[in-house]
Amino acid sequence: MASGHDVTSFDPRRVRADTPQLARVINGRTITYLDSASTSLPPRTVIEAMSRYYELRHANVHRAVYQTAEEATAAYEGARESVANFINAPGGSNEIVFTKNATESFNLLAKSWGAANLKAGDVVLVTEMEHHANIVPWFQLRDQLGIEVRFIPVTDDFRLDLSNLDQLLDGVKLLSVTGMSNVLGTINPVKELAAAAHRRGALIAVDGAQSVAHGALDVNDLDIDFLMFSAHKMLGPTGIGIFWTREEILHAMPPFLGGGGMIADVRLDGYTPADGPARFEAGTPPIAEAAGLGAAVVYLEHLGMSNIAAHEHALTGDALTRLSLEFLGRVRVIGPGDTVSRGGVISLDVEGVHPHDVAQVLDQFGVCVRPGHHCAKPLMRRFGLAATARVSFGPYSLVQDTDVLIEALAHAIEMFG
Amino acid sequence: MSNLEDLYREIILDHYRSPRNRGELPSPPAIRAEGFNPLCGDEITVYLDVRDGVIADIKLTGRGCSISQSSSSLMSAAVKGKTVEEAREKIAMFKQMMTVHQSTLEKDAQPAEVDLRAIGELAALQGVVKFPVRIKCAMLAWNTLSQGLDEIA
Ligand SMILES: Cc1ncc(COP(=O)(O)O)c(C=O)c1O
Numbered sequence: 001m002a003s004g005h006d007v008t009s010f011d012p013r014r015v016r017a018d019t020p021q022l023a024r025v026i027n028g029r030t031i032t033y034l035d036s037a038s039t040s041l042p043p044r045t046v047i048e049a050m051s052r053y054y055e056l057r058h059a060n061v062h063r064a065v066y067q068t069a070e071e072a073t074a075a076y077e078g079a080r081e082s083v084a085n086f087i088n089a090p091g092g093s094n095e096i097v098f099t100k101n102a103t104e105s106f107n108l109l110a111k112s113w114g115a116a117n118l119k120a121g122d123v124v125l126v127t128e129m130e131h132h133a134n135i136v137p138w139f140q141l142r143d144q145l146g147i148e149v150r151f152i153p154v155t156d157d158f159r160l161d162l163s164n165l166d167q168l169l170d171g172v173k174l175l176s177v178t179g180m181s182n183v184l185g186t187i188n189p190v191k192e193l194a195a196a197a198h199r200r201g202a203l204i205a206v207d208g209a210q211s212v213a214h215g216a217l218d219v220n221d222l223d224i225d226f227l228m229f230s231a232h233k234m235l236g237p238t239g240i241g242i243f244w245t246r247e248e249i250l251h252a253m254p255p256f257l258g259g260g261g262m263i264a265d266v267r268l269d270g271y272t273p274a275d276g277p278a279r280f281e282a283g284t285p286p287i288a289e290a291a292g293l294g295a296a297v298v299y300l301e302h303l304g305m306s307n308i309a310a311h312e313h314a315l316t317g318d319a320l321t322r323l324s325l326e327f328l329g330r331v332r333v334i335g336p337g338d339t340v341s342r343g344g345v346i347s348l349d350v351e352g353v354h355p356h357d358v359a360q361v362l363d364q365f366g367v368c369v370r371p372g373h374h375c376a377k378p379l380m381r382r383f384g385l386a387a388t389a390r391v392s393f394g395p396y397s398l399v400q401d402t403d404v405l406i407e408a409l410a411h412a413i414e415m416f417g
Numbered sequence: 418m419s420n421l422e423d424l425y426r427e428i429i430l431d432h433y434r435s436p437r438n439r440g441e442l443p444s445p446p447a448i449r450a451e452g453f454n455p456l457c458g459d460e461i462t463v464y465l466d467v468r469d470g471v472i473a474d475i476k477l478t479g480r481g482c483s484i485s486q487s488s489s490s491l492m493s494a495a496v497k498g499k500t501v502e503e504a505r506e507k508i509a510m511f512k513q514m515m516t517v518h519q520s521t522l523e524k525d526a527q528p529a530e531v532d533l534r535a536i537g538e539l540a541a542l543q544g545v546v547k548f549p550v551r552i553k554c555a556m557l558a559w560n561t562l563s564q565g566l567d568e569i570a
Pocket of ligand 1: 037038101102103104131133134178180181182207209210230375
């Protein structure tokens with residue numbers, strides 16, 4: 001279990017040295033990467049694991065018997081094992097399905113489990129702070145089956161409004177909620193929500209895209225039923241995502257995509273799907289990416305998830321304090337102003353400067369932040385915004401990154417003021 | 418910062434801070450056209466009062482970044498009082514200016530040859546070409562105007 005690691009040697013400078021892209025010079029300045037919520041930068045060990053596959057053991061998995069094919073299969077299945085341990089999946093690697101990304105994992109949830117278990121009038125309860133990945137598949141299912149999609153509102157303090165939770169849970173078959181908002185940084189009380197959902201006979205799905213890389217995520221302890229996340233937000237490569245559910249639920253889920261790899265038998269009159277995760281992994285899977293993901297998990301566990309969480313917590317507190325002191329209200333934080341139940345994502349609304357312009361000026365300082373609606377348009381609407389400029393930290397972030405951010409922000413304000 | 422100053426020229430900042438022709442026109446009779454940039458949430462509404470083939474008045478509402486807002490302000494000033502034909506020519510010219518030569522890469526990109534005298538103040542937006550993701554911002558108002566002109570019976 002990741003949280004069980006007790007590594008006291010965590011040093012963000014070492015992580016920085018391990019991450020090749022952080023040595024890049026952009027517009028004459030060393031890159032200041034503050035966009036880890038969008039995608040995180042892989043350490044050398046991840047890149048090397050992928051190169052090793054391509055250089056030495058490129059072969060398809062689960063098919064041939066020659067040596068390189070067995071090595072490829074071992075790397076692929078080894079990653080499944082590592083991920084299962086990483087999230088403390090009670091049934092081990094039999095519960096881990098590899099997809100393309102968190103978005104595909106949500107589509108698997110809605111289109112396989114959802115279509116088989118929901119009927120007209122059933123309710124899927126999500127929240128106003130969800131990423132589109134946890135909204136659109138449910139709307140698609142609503143249009144197809146006539147289910148109801150209901151939203152837990154967000155308070156003016158950027159937290160879930162749980163005052164009417166009992167009422168909201170009425171008729172709910174699935175509560176699907178993000179562990180951490182990719183816009184606000186708010187960390188949601190998943191364990192309490194799981195207990196509340198289960199009391200009402202509902203299941204709970206968690207969007208782990210943001211939370212998984214920034215603190216230990218133990219599905220057993222949280223007592224949740226589904227978890228979706230992407231490797232590229234946890235120092236891994238793009239192109240591979242994870243879907244986790246308990247074995248008995250997975251066993252009863254109908255196949256999603258059809259083709260090779262997901263069958264037990266195909267005849268002229270039909271087919272029998274494979275058992276276990278294979279049923280949901282049609283076609284040649286992302287093998288190099290799985291090798292990279294496996295290396296990312298090992299690396300994160302070596303750093304220690306609680307160390308990462310503590311480091312990012314400190315950076316966030318420092319940035320929130322300095323932004324408010326430096327800019328005295330001209331830079332508004334769209335998210336909790338304190339660091340209680342809050343991760344390292346800080347959305348900014350800079351008075352008189354559009355987020356696009358903020359990001360453009362920051363780019364001249366080599367500072368990477370993300371402008372836009374962050375695929376959370378209902379949330380942006382809730383706060384009357386079209387966009388924000390979002391700053392987000394990773395394990396390689398330093399206080400010095402915030403220094404450059406503040407210098408660049410001051411320049412943007414001066415330019416447009 | 419030279420690239421940045423190329424993008425955010427004084428005229429652009431001026432039109433961003435004090436946009437021209439802001440407001441609405443009663444529609445109908447005015448033509449009303451809406452444009453969106455789904456990537457960054459920029460939005461614009463163009464109102465056109467066209468009489469005898471002339472854009473007698475133009476008003477704009479919407480919000481967005483300095484590039485989309487100044488481009489729409491500059492656009493309104495450039496076509497107000499002009500014939501529909503002249504406005505279409507300006508649109509074509511502006512599009513040409515925003516076209517990146519395929520052979521040049523990002524920051525070294527040069528705008529296509531344009532007649533700078535004919536394009537006037539609009540030339541201030543030339544620097545946008547060096548920032549390919551911002552071209553959409555600059556084009557929004559012009560595409561919306563074009564849509565509006567297409568609605569003329
Ligand atoms: C909270 C949240 N959920 C889901 C996603 C979707 O992840 P992906 O684009 O990797 O499918 C993201 C990433 O943008 C996210 O931040």
